[in-house]
Amino acid sequence: MTRIMDIHSHILPGLDDGAEDMQESIQMLDQAWRQGITEVVATPHYSFMYPNICPDRIRTLCREVQKRARQELDADIRIIPGQEIMYSEDVVDLLEEGKLLTIGGSRHVLTEFRPDVSYSYIFRAVKDLVFAGYIPIIAHAERYGAVRTAGRVEELRGQGALIQLNSRSAGGKWYHDTTRWCRRLLRKEMVDLFGTDMHNIRERSPETKSAVEWMKKSLKEEYVERVLYKNGLGVIRGFRNSSQ
Ligand SMILES: [Fe+2]
Numbered sequence: 001m002t003r004i005m006d007i008h009s010h011i012l013p014g015l016d017d018g019a020e021d022m023q024e025s026i027q028m029l030d031q032a033w034r035q036g037i038t039e040v041v042a043t044p045h046y047s048f049m050y051p052n053i054c055p056d057r058i059r060t061l062c063r064e065v066q067k068r069a070r071q072e073l074d075a076d077i078r079i080i081p082g083q084e085i086m087y088s089e090d091v092v093d094l095l096e097e098g099k100l101l102t103i104g105g106s107r108h109v110l111t112e113f114r115p116d117v118s119y120s121y122i123f124r125a126v127k128d129l130v131f132a133g134y135i136p137i138i139a140h141a142e143r144y145g146a147v148r149t150a151g152r153v154e155e156l157r158g159q160g161a162l163i164q165l166n167s168r169s170a171g172g173k174w175y176h177d178t179t180r181w182c183r184r185l186l187r188k189e190m191v192d193l194f195g196t197d198m199h200n201i202r203e204r205s206p207e208t209k210s211a212v213e214w215m216k217k218s219l220k221e222e223y224v225e226r227v228l229y230k231n232g233l234g235v236i237r238g239f240r241n242s243s244q
Contacts, residue, residue, distance in 0.1 A: 002212060002224070005039040005232035006032060007103065007164055008084065008110060008139060008195025009206070012061045015044040015053055018199045025065050026072055028198055032206040033075040037196070039232065040079050043110050043139075046100055047086035055101050058083065080104040080236050084139055087111050087125045092132045102134070104239035110164070112139040119146035123156065130160040137162045137193060137235075141185075142169045142178050153190050162192035162231075168204075171211030186219060186227070193235070194227050 009032075010018025011025055019025040032040060042062050044053050059081045066079040082103040085091055094100045095109065102109050109129055113122055122144065129136040138156065141147050141163045147156070153163060165182050172179035185191050196206040215224045 001036040002216070002228060004035065004037045004194065004208060004212070004228045005041075005236075006037050006196050006198070006206065007041050007082075007137070007193045007232050007235065008043050008166070008197045009040050010042075010044060010084075010197070010199045011040055011079065012042045012044055012058065012065060015058070015061070016050045018044065020200070022065070022068060024201060026068055027201045028206060029065070029069045029075065029077060030073050031201065032196065032198065033069075033073060033077055035206065035208045035212075037206065037208070038077055039236070040077065041082040041103055041110075041195075041232075041236070042079055043082045043084040043103075045086065046083050046094075047112075053083070055081075055083075055098065058101060080239055082110060084110045084112055087113055089128075092128060092134070095134065096132075103137070104236035106135075106235050106238070107133060108135045108137055108162070108235045110139050111136045113144060115143050115145070117144060117146060119149070119152060122146060123159070126156055126159050126161045135160060135162060137164050139164055140166045140169065140195070140197060142166065142182050148181055153185060157190065157192075163190060164193040164195050165191050166195055166197045167206075167208040167211040168197070171207065171209070171214065183214065183218070186215065189219075189223050191227055192231050194232070 062079040083101040170182040198206040
């Protein structure tokens with residue numbers, strides 16, 4: 001089975017609109033593990049709805065969830081702390097102060113925006129983060145109309161941003177606009193990272209099968225391995241947690 005790293009998930013219990021409790025976290029991980037996901041970055045929201053999630057709480061919960069998953073599922077799965085950060089002008093300061101988390105202690109920041117945001121706002125956010133020494137990962141890039149205009153993904157990547165797509169979007173029906181856009185981008189090898197953005201075990205469960213099948217059928221093997229696993233591994237290089 002193809003090994004997958006999930007760079008974007010709401011797996012931690014009781015923090016945001018993701019898993020409600022530990023039982024749901026483990027059920028989500030069970031579904032993920034069966035699809036070949038061996039590394040999961042936990043990325044609870046930082047946004048106006050969830051302004052106060054403590055980084056230490058995220059780190060502790062990652063260790064607890066990993067321990068439970070290894071015991072209950074007998075799954076050699078790693079849970080890596082991170083955050084999905086709704087960009088605002090104070091984000092760089094909060095990162096510097098350690099009040100927000102990068103991905104696994106790296107310089108990579110999973111960055112999201114409101115869906116109707118202007119392109120100039122995204123462009124400025126990328127420049128600000130890069131100037132401060134971070135590498136912004138545009139979370140579910142397919143969600144922003146402003147990014148879907150021709151030439152803009154190229155420009156953002158040229159500025160130093162990385163592009164993450166949600167597996168569900170890439171794995172949709174071929175005639176859906178969003179799926180078609182995702183697949184065009186994948187064909188051009190302009191996608192860097194893959195995430196499930198899993199929130200629960202129902203309508204936002206970890207679902208990768210359809211996207212992975214299409215990728216294997218349509219793209220170069222070496223690129224598929226990079227998007228599904230190797231690029232993510234590069235992001236978390238150096239990360240260790242105490243329960244390993
Ligand atoms: Fe998310």
